[in-house]
Structures are given as structure tokens and as C-alpha cells.
Amino acid sequence: MVAGLVLSLQACAGPQKPPEDLLSPSEAQMKLRSFQTRTFDVKDSNTALRGVVAALQDLGFIIERANAPMGLVTAGKFAGEGFSGFVEVTVIVRNTGTNQTEVRINALFNKKPIDDPKVYQNFFATLERSLFVTH
Amino acid sequence: MPRGLLTVMAGLLLSGCVQTATPASFFELSPDSARNKALQTRLFETTNEKELLSASAAVLQDLGFQIEESDVGVGMLRAAKERSARQAGQEILQGLILALGLLGQQVILMPVDLHQQIGAVLATHRDEQAPTRFMVRILFYRTVWKGDGESGRQYIPPGQQWMEVINDQDIYRQFFAKLSKGLFLEAQQI
Numbered sequence: 001m002v003a004g005l006v007l008s009l010q011a012c013a014g015p016q017k018p019p020e021d022l023l024s025p026s027e028a029q030m031k032l033r034s035f036q037t038r039t040f041d042v043k044d045s046n047t048a049l050r051g052v053v054a055a056l057q058d059l060g061f062i063i064e065r066a067n068a069p070m071g072l073v074t075a076g077k078f079a080g081e082g083f084s085g086f087v088e089v090t091v092i093v094r095n096t097g098t099n100q101t102e103v104r105i106n107a108l109f110n111k112k113p114i115d116d117p118k119v120y121q122n123f124f125a126t127l128e129r130s131l132f133v134t135h
Numbered sequence: 136m137p138r139g140l141l142t143v144m145a146g147l148l149l150s151g152c153v154q155t156a157t158p159a160s161f162f163e164l165s166p167d168s169a170r171n172k173a174l175q176t177r178l179f180e181t182t183n184e185k186e187l188l189s190a191s192a193a194v195l196q197d198l199g200f201q202i203e204e205s206d207v208g209v210g211m212l213r214a215a216k217e218r219s220a221r222q223a224g225q226e227i228l229q230g231l232i233l234a235l236g237l238l239g240q241q242v243i244l245m246p247v248d249l250h251q252q253i254g255a256v257l258a259t260h261r262d263e264q265a266p267t268r269f270m271v272r273i274l275f276y277r278t279v280w281k282g283d284g285e286s287g288r289q290y291i292p293p294g295q296q297w298m299e300v301i302n303d304q305d306i307y308r309q310f311f312a313k314l315s316k317g318l319f320l321e322a323q324q325i
Contacts, residue, residue: 049209053258057175057272058168059161060300063256068208078298079161086296087161109158122162129164 028115035117037104038124039096042131045071048101049093055123055130061089085110089123103127174304176272177311177322178262184210187259187269190317194310195255210259218251251279253301270325273310275301 025033042048049071053063061075071093079087091105105123107114114120181187185207192202192212200214254276262268280296315322 046208050258050260053209053211054260054272057256057258057274058164058172060165060168060171060274062254062274062276063211063213063258065204065213066206066209066211068206073209077161078296079158087158107158107162109161114158116159118159119162122159126162126164 032113032115033104035120036106037102039100039102040128040131041099042101043099045093045095045101048103048131049073049091051131052091052093052103052127055127056089056091058130059123059126061087064088171300171302172272173325174302174307175274176270176325177314178265178268178270178325179315179318179320179322180268181318181320182267182269184259184261184269186318187271188212188257191257191259191271191273191314194313194317195257197313198310200253200255212255212257214255214257216253216255218253251277253277268323271311271314273307275306275310277301 040048042051046068049066049068052073053066056063056073056075059077061077064074064076066073072090073093074088074090076086076088079085087107087109089105089107091103093101093103096102103124105120107119107123179187188205188207188210192205192214195202195212195214198216200216202212202214204213205211255273256276257271257273260270260272262270277299278296279298311322
């Protein structure tokens, strides 16, 4: 009962101030961003976006949704031991204005951001194949 | 991957020493990827992508699917169909009970409470080698969840999800046959 009173009084103290750096990228995030982004010699961002969709399909991903004007695609798949883990990705494609396209991918594994650069390297290697190899 | 290695990795994961053990492989093409692509893809002699998508949506609807997402700019469709897994589970269970009953074994009935959804994701791509053709690639998959029971040979703990890619050739052939009919075009294999 006392504990209940104390807890409720704490609630009366007002909302706590969020940390100042809540929205600032940490150093780790900045580093991660560089792994997650790559520029390709593709003039048309829609071509690149479709290449991303094809690469994701090759990798067995389920395309969740896509938005062409935004250059956005999100996808996911069950993976890992017994297919109990869940990998989800968000890819954004945009023109850099110099006849190139920038591709950025965010990958999560079981809701946690993947910070292993090898993962992103593998994705871009597959994407490159999808964009530039004729079958 | 050898079982022992997976167990070690699972152990490391639980101990919190390693954040993620194998995600790098999730973005590498598996040895099956070429075969899967052939199974899931057909070529059509058309440059009308909208018609392809439209006809594909119609086929999926005929097959009882609801279209959940679509985007013409990228050329994709995602659809889903609810399917009670309860019946399938119960049939398996009944078969099992019958078999064990014949062998004189006592069987404890385990209620099967599963929810199953069949999903389909389709994308259209221009054929790089022949600009007059478009490729249609579709993936059928099954998700089972909220179980406390069995589906096939898998035990599903409560609240868990389990997903299976459907690799049955006939399902893909059936889809492409219908699509071909709807378009009045032949579905060519890659």
C-alpha cells in the first residue's frame, strides 16, 4: 500500500526530461550508415529499385511493400535455426544527380539492427549481380 | 550447417557474447536460388506491365487471395489467403490416433489451435535480354502461428510463428497456367 502511494506520488512529479542526445546519431550509427550505403552507376533510380526487388527475391525475401516515387522497398523473411528468427530490411534508392543512384539498406534481425559490415557487403554483392549481370 | 555448430552458436547467443551469429549468410545466394528462380519465374511476350499485374491480381483473386499491397511503379503485388490449419492438423492427429490405436497404444488428445495464412508475392521485371518480354516471378509461402500444437512434423510453442516457403511445382504451374489463359499469352520458362 505504501509502495503504491510512493509510486503514484512519483507519477505526480511530472514527465521526465528525455536525454538530449535522443535523436542524435551515435558514433556507432554513423559508422553503420557508411556500411549501409553504396552508390551504383545506374542512371535511373527506378531501374535500381527494381534491381533491389529482384535481388531480394533471389535471396528468398518476401517483399512487404514498395513505393516507387519514394524509391522505397521493405521486405522480410524468416531465417536462422528452424526459421524462428526474422530478418527485415528497408531499402531506399535515390538519384544522386550525377547519373548515379545511391542505395541505402537498413537490416534488422529479430528487431535489433544488424551492425556486421559483412552482412551489408553480401547484400550489395548480390545487388550488383542483379543489376549488371544478364542471365 | 552442422548441428553441433548451430548448438554452439545458439549457446553463444543465449550467453549474450555474440549479438548475431549468422545474419551474413542471409544475404548470400544459396545453392537453391537458381532452381527456385526457375520454379517461380515465367516469361511473357508483352510490354504491357500494367496488364500483366492486373491479370496476375485477377488470378490470385480467383485462387481466393486478398490483395494486400500493390505498386505499379515497382511492379509488385502481395496477397494473402487465410486458411484454417486446424482441419489439417486434426486430420494428421486423427490419422495418428488411428494408427496408434491399431497398435494398441493409448493416445492423449492434444488440441491443435493453429492459424495459417498462405501468402504470395509477385514482381514483374523487364527481360534484359529481350525487351519485348517481361518476367513474372511469384513466391508462395505459408505462415503458421499462435500455436500450441503441431503442424506437420514441427512442434510450435505457444505464441510462436513458423514459416515455410512453398516449393510444390504444381502450385506454380497452376498459377502460371491461369495467368497464361487470362492474358492469351504463352508462359515461357526461363
